[in-house]
Amino acid sequence: MEKQITIKDIANAAKVSIATVSRVMNMPEKVAPETKQKINQIMKDMKFTPNAFAVGLIKNTIKTVCIILPDINNLFYPPLLRGIEDRLQSHGYNGFICNTDKSIEKEMFYIENFIGKNVDGFVFVGTRPLGLKNNEHLLELNKRIPIIMVNDDILGSNIYSVMTDEVNGAYIATTHLIKLGHKKIAFINGNEKLTTYEYKLQGYKRALEDNDISFDKNMVICGIANEKGGFYAGEEILASSIKPTAFFTESDQIAMGLVKSLFFHGYHVPGDFSVVGFGGVPLFEQLYPGLTTIDQFPYKTGEMAADKIIKIINGEKIQQRKTVIEPELIIRESCKAFTR
Amino acid sequence: MEKQITIKDIANAAKVSIATVSRVMNMPEKVAPETKQKINQIMKDMKFTPNAFAVGLIKNTIKTVCIILPDINNLFYPPLLRGIEDRLQSHGYNGFICNTDKSIEKEMFYIENFIGKNVDGFVFVGTRPLGLKNNEHLLELNKRIPIIMVNDDILGSNIYSVMTDEVNGAYIATTHLIKLGHKKIAFINGNEKLTTYEYKLQGYKRALEDNDISFDKNMVICGIANEKGGFYAGEEILASSIKPTAFFTESDQIAMGLVKSLFFHGYHVPGDFSVVGFGGVPLFEQLYPGLTTIDQFPYKTGEMAADKIIKIINGEKIQQRKTVIEPELIIRESCKAFTR
DNA sequence: TTGTACGCGTTATCAT
DNA sequence: ATGATAACGCGTACAA
Numbered sequence A, B: 001m002e003k004q005i006t007i008k009d010i011a012n013a014a015k016v017s018i019a020t021v022s023r024v025m026n027m028p029e030k031v032a033p034e035t036k037q038k039i040n041q042i043m044k045d046m047k048f049t050p051n052a053f054a055v056g057l058i059k060n061t062i063k064t065v066c067i068i069l070p071d072i073n074n075l076f077y078p079p080l081l082r083g084i085e086d087r088l089q090s091h092g093y094n095g096f097i098c099n100t101d102k103s104i105e106k107e108m109f110y111i112e113n114f115i116g117k118n119v120d121g122f123v124f125v126g127t128r129p130l131g132l133k134n135n136e137h138l139l140e141l142n143k144r145i146p147i148i149m150v151n152d153d154i155l156g157s158n159i160y161s162v163m164t165d166e167v168n169g170a171y172i173a174t175t176h177l178i179k180l181g182h183k184k185i186a187f188i189n190g191n192e193k194l195t196t197y198e199y200k201l202q203g204y205k206r207a208l209e210d211n212d213i214s215f216d217k218n219m220v221i222c223g224i225a226n227e228k229g230g231f232y233a234g235e236e237i238l239a240s241s242i243k244p245t246a247f248f249t250e251s252d253q254i255a256m257g258l259v260k261s262l263f264f265h266g267y268h269v270p271g272d273f274s275v276v277g278f279g280g281v282p283l284f285e286q287l288y289p290g291l292t293t294i295d296q297f298p299y300k301t302g303e304m305a306a307d308k309i310i311k312i313i314n315g316e317k318i319q320q321r322k323t324v325i326e327p328e329l330i331i332r333e334s335c336k337a338f339t340r
Numbered sequence C: 001t002t003g004t005a006c007g008c009g010t011t012a013t014c015a016t
Numbered sequence D: 001a002t003g004a005t006a007a008c009g010c011g012t013a014c015a016a
Helices: A007-014 A018-027 A033-045 A054-060 A077-090 A105-115 A136-144 A168-180 A195-210 A226-239 A252-264 A282-286 A297-311 B007-014 B017-026 B033-045 B052-059 B077-088 B104-116 B136-144 B165-180 B193-212 B227-239 B252-265 B282-286 B299-314
Strands: A064-069 A094-101 A121-125 A146-150 A160-164 A187-189 A220-224 A244-249 A275-278 A293-295 A323-325 A328-330 B064-069 B094-099 B121-125 B147-150 B160-162 B187-189 B221-222 B246-249 B275-277 B293-295 B324-326 B328-330
Touching: A007 A018, A007 A033, A007 B282, A018 A033, A033 B007, A064 A077, A064 A105, A064 A297, A077 A094, A077 A121, A077 A297, A094 A105, A094 B077, A094 B094, A094 B299, A105 A136, A121 A297, A121 B077, A136 A146, A136 B033, A146 A297, A160 A168, A160 A297, A168 A187, A168 A195, A168 A244, A168 A275, A168 A293, A168 A328, A187 A195, A187 A252, A195 A220, A226 A252, A226 B282, A244 A252, A252 A275, A252 A282, A252 B221, A282 B252, A323 B052, B007 B017, B007 B033, B033 B121, B064 B104, B064 B299, B077 B094, B077 B121, B077 B299, B094 B104, B104 B136, B121 B282, B121 B299, B136 B147, B147 B299, B160 B165, B160 B299, B165 B187, B165 B193, B165 B246, B165 B275, B165 B293, B165 B328, B187 B193, B187 B227, B187 B252, B193 B221, B193 B275, B227 B252, B246 B252, B252 B275, B293 B324, B299 B324
Parallel strands: A064 A094, A064 A121, A121 A146, A146 A160, A160 A323, A187 A220, A187 A244, A244 A275, B064 B094, B064 B121, B121 B147, B147 B160, B160 B324, B187 B221, B187 B246, B246 B275
Antiparallel strands: A293 A328, B293 B328
């Protein structure tokens, strides 16, 4: 559009050299107050903003991070992304957001793309497919550029991470139901080979075990991990001979669909069935009934991830490779004691 | 971290000049096939990626757009953002996402910030505060850099836009309820001075008028435009002497909270009250009951916005300044005929 | 077909 | 306290 205003234009207007103009921006203490004053004024008047490419060429940073996640439509991510963004912002950084739909190809494409754009680091958000071959490229990348994983972790690697203790979260959820007197607790899980599903299953099993309830694999329904999957899971269970009295779902979003299915068939929650979700998405406080769930503190998770990647970028010492966030039970209205 | 591979390294390795290397990337037809072959191989082997800053300095573009929106936690935005991103991607562009929380100060800060980062354009998503003084800076910006507005429009300006016909959307929603026999229709709106609230109120009023139902301002509740606001609005109405038989809400998210309030007090939807939302957020198909709503086609809106800003950036001719998307009624389960 | 050399806007080093 | 100038990595006009 318009010709860009350069440091040269400012220098001419101020009758000084470009070096002085540069100095008022980078080492303002080394320039005389009046000169500084004058130059600052002129920069404002002419709406000067330094060319980021030129600066980047020299400083080799553009204060930008690339955030890679499965899909922003998953309700867990918006608050998490806000946490990241707000925090990056306060450090003077910005973030690109990239949706991969869990496709490793897309992920690799984005990585190439953004290495080309000289980002300062990568944040990988969300659970990852199991298997080394899906994660090898991250190990490679980690040698070139600062990266961090959020809500997943590659054991035995030296990749930094911030994640919820999901095993414990699932344990707490299941235990809550058991303490309420439920013994027949169905678990609605996702059906892909993702670490998060493994963790939650572990926690669920362990809670049963610790309470001498035998694990029944028919009680585990694996489907699509969203509200539709939750609905279908409900339909499937109600049509089957499985008769749980309570449900633990892998995500809040699944819980929503499940609850719909239950109501749809004339049941009441928590009157007939208790439901515990997982995530802590603020929205579901306003579900009917208010969803009892495991809070993963998505916003806080994002903040911690942002702080950590910035530290890594700045070469600061990090205490622990893996930061664990302990989840907490939020009791709302979707559970009831089972008495019979 | 590691030393960057430059075009010079490639040139040395291939025993050619840097000009030739540059040419294989930018004018490959002007270099001999064998030379090209060899250089390409070496570039791959050495994992060469051109320095974006250097390229940007010359071409003065980094194929990046800045997307400014109120808050990604508003459920209407994730699908819209996906539409934008997917489309930008296919044009070789990437997008920054910035949440302003409707603060003009934050917005201006981001604008400065990203002008400094040399983005190629801005996409302003979401309704804007009324009043020229809140939008003057966009008129200024529009002279410097390509910009587009999504779901708002500044009349009389030459800023491009893509937006739903919200007046008509509200008209359709209200008319739907009227046709079902409802005469006492409450409208739950947002309480700020934003264009979108004005538009929807207009459509609501017009529908009443066209059906000889007199407008009762007590039937309009203005509150916070999210699920909590919806819940409070429900509480407020149920505690009052206003006795509507149906609700039209400014957003799907409001509808969710409203429905909760209604159930909470022992009412049934649509048995006792009919509810129509606004937006078309896919999630609410799995609300109980499935939410009848006005589809604004958020994903498609995003796609169209992305296509348009790219055209503007490329200097292509645009047919119409303002692209209007006609909303459609999605009938699900939250409405019922009123007979009495 | 290929190479030389200049310029993009800024920072930083060395003089002054 | 300020100025001149060499880098930063790449693209391209011009020369060969």
